[in-house]
Amino acid sequence: MSSFIIEGGKRLEGETFVSGSKNASLPIMAATILNEGISKLYNVPKIEDTKMMIEILKELGCKVKKDGSKVVIDSSNVHKFEISENLMRKMRSSVILAGSLIGKYKQATFSYPGGCDIGSRPIDLHLKGFKKLGIQVQENFGKIICTTDSIVGTEINLDFPSVGATENIILASVLAEGVTYIRNAAREPEIEDLQNFLNKMGANVEGAGTNVIKVEGVNKLKEVSYNIMPDRIEAGTLLCAVATTGGKVRLKNVEIEHIKPILDKLQEAGCNIENEKNIVNLTSPKRLKAIDITTMPYPGFPTDMQSIFGAMLCTASGTSIITENIFENRFKYAQELQRMGAKIKVNGKSIIIKGTRKLYSTKVKATDLRGGASMVIAGLMAKGTTEIEDIKYILRGYENVDEKLNGIGANIKILL
Numbered sequence: 079m080s081s082f083i084i085e086g087g088k089r090l091e092g093e094t095f096v097s098g099s100k101n102a103s104l105p106i107m108a109a110t111i112l113n114e115g116i117s118k119l120y121n122v123p124k125i126e127d128t129k130m131m132i133e134i135l136k137e138l139g140c141k142v143k144k145d146g147s148k149v150v151i152d153s154s155n156v157h158k159f160e161i162s163e164n165l166m167r168k169m170r171s172s173v174i175l176a177g178s179l180i181g182k183y184k185q186a187t188f189s190y191p192g193g194c195d196i197g198s199r200p201i202d203l204h205l206k207g208f209k210k211l212g213i214q215v216q217e218n219f220g221k222i223i224c225t226t227d228s229i230v231g232t233e234i235n236l237d238f239p240s241v242g243a244t245e246n247i248i249l250a251s252v253l254a255e256g257v258t259y260i261r262n263a264a265r266e267p268e269i270e271d272l273q274n275f276l277n278k279m280g281a282n283v284e285g286a287g288t289n290v291i292k293v294e295g296v297n298k299l300k301e302v303s304y305n306i307m308p309d310r311i312e313a314g315t316l317l318c319a320v321a322t323t324g325g326k327v328r329l330k331n332v333e334i335e336h337i338k339p340i341l342d343k344l345q346e347a348g349c350n351i352e353n354e355k356n357i358v359n360l361t362s363p364k365r366l367k368a369i370d371i372t373t374m375p376y377p378g379f380p381t382d383m384q385s386i387f388g389a390m391l392c393t394a395s396g397t398s399i400i401t402e403n404i405f406e407n408r409f410k411y412a413q414e415l416q417r418m419g420a421k422i423k424v425n426g427k428s429i430i431i432k433g434t435r436k437l438y439s440t441k442v443k444a445t446d447l448r449g450g451a452s453m454v455i456a457g458l459m460a461k462g463t464t465e466i467e468d469i470k471y472i473l474r475g476y477e478n479v480d481e482k483l484n485g486i487g488a489n490i491k492i493l494l
């Protein structure tokens with residue numbers, strides 16, 4: 079069980095950059111199965127989740143070569159259509175492979191992703207969408223077996239704009255007969271990245287980024303090279319890390335449009351922000367101001383950023399309220415922050431944070447990926463040595479976060 083050891087209380091200043099997006103890479107890597115040929119992906123972040131996706135693709139029969147952030151996937155020999163329970167448990171988002179396997183091979187077997195640290199992760203909307211496409215979905219001893227003779231385009235209205243369900247339905251429809259419309263689709267930028275990748279591979283998808291997506295089935299796809307978009311949550315996390323220390327940063331490789339809701343909140347908290355093309359220059363005040371945040375589907379404030387703002391606001395002046403509307407159990411990190419002296423109260427879907435002047439360093443745990451990132455923010459703020467245990471969660475989603483922060487003045491070491 080490895081830990082981060084953070085010597086906190088240091089002002090961060092300098093220049094750093096954002097890596098490729100985790101949440102865009104995973105569905106795009108899954109989508110390469112549709113191609114039955116070579117896909118060259120660039121800007122894939124070197125994190126545990128993409129490593130795990132490579133393992134799963136290999137198990138299904140893909141040949142995968144990795145060279146830094148370049149990943150070449152040859153999916154011409156996929157011969158297994160089942161994602162084992164063991165792998166599903168290791169990475170819940172592997173459910174995204176179902177859409178590609180069914181779309182290409184008319185069959186996929188997987189198990190329920192089950193609950194996790196941020197609440198239950200149902201897939202009812204994915205399965206409802208599959209059924210509407212004419213796919214038979216059977217459940218057998220916890221396994222979900224999807225089969226079909228043909229997938230026929232149709233209209234699907236999602237009850238909620240789920241990111242994963244939108245992506246899975248797109249993937250299942252790319253090679254379908256006829257046209258599929260997804261209404262009340264999720265509008266997250268990662269879905270647009272998936273659309274751009276698919277279209278470059280020869281698919282015919284339009285509307286991603288709006289709440290109606292149209293997928294016109296095609297017969298054949300072709301080899302493709304694609305550059306994955308920057309990670310908007312990593313961008314937000316690095317900006318908050320700097321803002322929390324009263325620092326200053328020039329952050330490169332940012333898609334500004336994607337992080338507008340994050341930048342607005344940082345400005346409201348007192349930061350000065352100047353944007354250039356793909357670069358954010360942030361200067362933070364000595365002490366941030368309290369703000370209120372409500373998480374919403376894109377283009378609202380992202381749920382993945384709430385724990386990070388939650389930690390940052392612990393030392394802001396005034397009382398902040400954060401309301402979580404997407405996941406049911408995303409405040410576990412609050413307990414850990416309390417152990418560092420934060421004045422946080424969980425009240426149903428909201429947390430109330432009374433800003434204190436400082437946090438105290440101690441031993442804390444990463445409760446999940448974004449909860450773990452919030453501990454890093456708290457550790458940077460607190461004077462003295464903070465130990466964060468269970469950093470495997472953090473490493474799932476952040477590429478070299480210790481090195482990037484150390485490059486702008488932090489002191490973070492990994493204890494193996």
Ligand code: UD1
Nearest residue numbers: 101171198199200201202203204240241242243382404405
């Ligand atoms: C994706 C992101 C995750 C982000 C989330 C919301 C990836 C790999 N992960 O997760 O980082 O926090 O979007 O922006 O891209 N729901 C159902 N039934 C379903 C599917 C979802 O009830 O069939 C509910 C979920 O329980 C949750 C909400 O819908 O409460 C949002 O989930 P969803 O948008 O599907 O998130 P993910 O795709 O799992």
